[in-house]
Amino acid sequence: MWIPVHIDENRPEPLYHQVEVQLRGLILSGRLAEGTLLPSIREFAADLRCSAITVRRVYQDLENEGLLRTRQGTGTFVAGIDQSARDGYRLERVVEAFERAVETGLQLECTREEMERIWEDAYKRKLAESDGEKGEGR
Amino acid sequence: MNRGMDRVHATSVEEAAVALRGVAVRRDGFALGPLDLSLPAGMVTAVVGPNGSGKSTLLRLLLRMEPFEGEAAVLGQRLTPDSDVSLRERIGFLSELPHAYESGLTADEKARFASIWYPGWSWDRYERLMRSLDADRTKKLGKLSKGMRRKAELAVAMSHDPELLLLDEPSSGLDPSAWKTMLDELTQFMDRGDRTLILATHITEEVRRLADYVLFMHRGRCLGLYEKDRLFEAWRVLAVQREDGAAGRDDAARLLKQAPGAQGAQEAGPGICRIESDSPEETAAYCTSAGYRILSSQRMELEEIMACLVRKGDAGR
Numbered sequence: 001m002w003i004p005v006h007i008d009e010n011r012p013e014p015l016y017h018q019v020e021v022q023l024r025g026l027i028l029s030g031r032l033a034e035g036t037l038l039p040s041i042r043e044f045a046a047d048l049r050c051s052a053i054t055v056r057r058v059y060q061d062l063e064n065e066g067l068l069r070t071r072q073g074t075g076t077f078v079a080g081i082d083q084s085a086r087d088g089y090r091l092e093r094v095v096e097a098f099e100r101a102v103e104t105g106l107q108l109e110c111t112r113e114e115m116e117r118i119w120e121d122a123y124k125r126k127l128a129e130s131d132g133e134k135g136e137g138r
Numbered sequence: 139m140n141r142g143m144d145r146v147h148a149t150s151v152e153e154a155a156v157a158l159r160g161v162a163v164r165r166d167g168f169a170l171g172p173l174d175l176s177l178p179a180g181m182v183t184a185v186v187g188p189n190g191s192g193k194s195t196l197l198r199l200l201l202r203m204e205p206f207e208g209e210a211a212v213l214g215q216r217l218t219p220d221s222d223v224s225l226r227e228r229i230g231f232l233s234e235l236p237h238a239y240e241s242g243l244t245a246d247e248k249a250r251f252a253s254i255w256y257p258g259w260s261w262d263r264y265e266r267l268m269r270s271l272d273a274d275r276t277k278k279l280g281k282l283s284k285g286m287r288r289k290a291e292l293a294v295a296m297s298h299d300p301e302l303l304l305l306d307e308p309s310s311g312l313d314p315s316a317w318k319t320m321l322d323e324l325t326q327f328m329d330r331g332d333r334t335l336i337l338a339t340h341i342t343e344e345v346r347r348l349a350d351y352v353l354f355m356h357r358g359r360c361l362g363l364y365e366k367d368r369l370f371e372a373w374r375v376l377a378v379q380r381e382d383g384a385a386g387r388d389d390a391a392r393l394l395k396q397a398p399g400a401q402g403a404q405e406a407g408p409g410i411c412r413i414e415s416d417s418p419e420e421t422a423a424y425c426t427s428a429g430y431r432i433l434s435s436q437r438m439e440l441e442e443i444m445a446c447l448v449r450k451g452d453a454g455r
Contacts, residue, residue, distance in 0.1 A: 009437045015367045046325045051350040051366045052181065 001039055003032070007048055016054045020061055027067045027078055028089035036078040038068070155179035155302055155334035156200060160208035163195055163358075170195045170358040172208060177351070177363070179213075182328060182335040184345045184366075186444065187355035193338035194234050196355070197304045200336075201231055213302055227256055230300030232292055234307050234338070241280025245273060245290035249297065256298035267293035271319055284311030292320065296327060303327065305337040309344060321347055342440045352440070354447050361447040373438045373446075374418035378430040379410045397424040401446040414438065414446050 005022045007015060026032045038044065041059065045052040059076055062068040070076045105115045154176035162171035170192040177183045185193045198204045200212050202221070210217040215225045240248055245268065253259040268275060273289035274282060282290070288311050296303065303324075309317050325348070327333055339345060345352060345366070352369055354361035378394070390411050394403040399417030406412040410433070415421035422432050 009370065010435075012435075014371050040329050041331070042325055042329045045350075046321070046347060049346050052328075053350055053365055054367045 001037065002047065003039065003044065005048060007050065015048075015050050016057045019048065019050070019054065020058045023058060024062060024065075024067060025089075025093070027062070028081065028086055030086065032078050034078055034080045037074075038076045038078070040075060153179045154211075155181075155213060156336070157211045158208065159210075161199065161210050162207045163192075163199055163204050164207075168192075168195070168358065170199075171206075173360050175353070175360055175363055177334070177336060177353070179334050180331050181350040182324075182337070182348050183351040183353055183363075184349035185336065185338045185353045185355060186340070186345060186440065187361075188448070190357075191355040192358040193355055194306050195358075197231070197306050197336065197338060198233075200304060201226065201229065227258065227298070228301045230295040230298065230303040232288075232295045232305045232308055234310075236279065236287055236291065241278065243279055244276055245279065245294065246275045248279065248290070249294050252294050252297065258298040258300070260297060260299065263299060264293060264297035267296055267323065270323060271316060285313060285316060288312055289316055289320075292323075296323070301332070302334045302336070305335070307338055307340065309339070309341055324348060345440055354444055356448050356451050359451065361444075361451050369443065370437060372416050372418075373443050374415055374435045375438050375442070376413045376415060376418060376422060376425065376435050377406065377410060377433040378413060378425045379433055381429050381431050393428070394425065394430070397421045397428075400424075401450065414442065416446075 003023065003026065005019055005026075007018055009015075011018065013021075023032075032038075038059075039047065041052050041055045045055045048055070059068060059070070063070060063076075067079055067081060068076050069079045102115065105118075110118070156175075156177040158171075158173045158175050160171075161173045162169065164170075168190070173196070185196060187193055195204055199206045199210065200217075202217055202219070212225060213228055215221060217225075243251075249261075249264050253261065253264075267273075268290070271289040271293055273293055274286055275290070279287050279290065288308070292305075292308060295305070309320060312320060321344070324335060328335060335348075337344070337348070349366050351363055352366050353363045380390070390409075391403045391405045394400060394411050394413050397403075397413065397415070397420075399415040399419075399421040400413050401416055402414040404412050411430070413421060413425070418435055422435065425432060
């Protein structure tokens, strides 16, 4: 099974962190359903062109978080996750994204008013864009 | 972040497939070692280094094909001049150059000899590998092209399902499609997790796709054994420029070579320096405090890292 995880080698975060964040995201967002069999450590490492050590570390971390479980001899599966964990994760990701945006704004010395205006504009623009797309689909 | 670091430490203590202590090979005009190193079991270690760095000698000594001084253990057994053949049966080997005395044999004939020698031999496995690699079974090995012969010999080397597989430049002569098949077969070979692969290679892409650890060798010495992902994470090349612009200093490169973590620095344009570093955060902090702006920070290729390590090794001689 191919897992849509993308590594950006020029980012400063360690590889295992990049893989872990994305795999956690795929599980908590429900894109990898409960019971999905993940690739073996070696296979996944070959796909990602990273070492088996990195994949093993990711599987162990996510198993400790209760997102994966390993059955001896059969492999590593996506565990059952309750809805509240999913909802928490959904908001967490949005909070993180906003925090990054605010950080950029502060670095570039934006005022609070400027940032609020940017947010308003971006929100309106995206809403219009997605309406436009729906319109085209019709 | 800290938690991650602890974990690395906890899992990096692996059982050793190969353990060397003070191991040295001395021949006319060539010396290997003394080497002190241990290569982890269940992992793929790529041995890289320029021609004549001792990669082949290292593999050969693990098979007792080279007389050596010091202590060596393979798969938990000590190598002695009279250590028993049972150890050899647990190892698969593909030598850098084909053996001339086998040139008159077909792949199937070579396989027949191997099947007698190795208790773990499986004809099913041999046939599956030959098919998968699309190797020729009936022509004499000496009549095959380099790549064709390589494929047949790789299949034979793997057909007794060795615990330790030693491959010396396995892909030389292979076309891209055979090369890809070889990588897939080796990945599958490692899948169970209890097999160890040590390969000497010049092919960066092979290291990228296959290796867990990288062992750098140069002039018979070991320049270091690194976990691959951490190696590529750590090494960066920084481009820096003086904050005050035009006022370039002629000795900027010399000055920045002193930065913590810096492994080399060159002038790369007016007022711009390229610094190779194995702890880029510290290097960047130093440059910033010395009045330089960081323009970019990029990953380095294996060859560039090796060039730095070789330079450092030569300087320390």
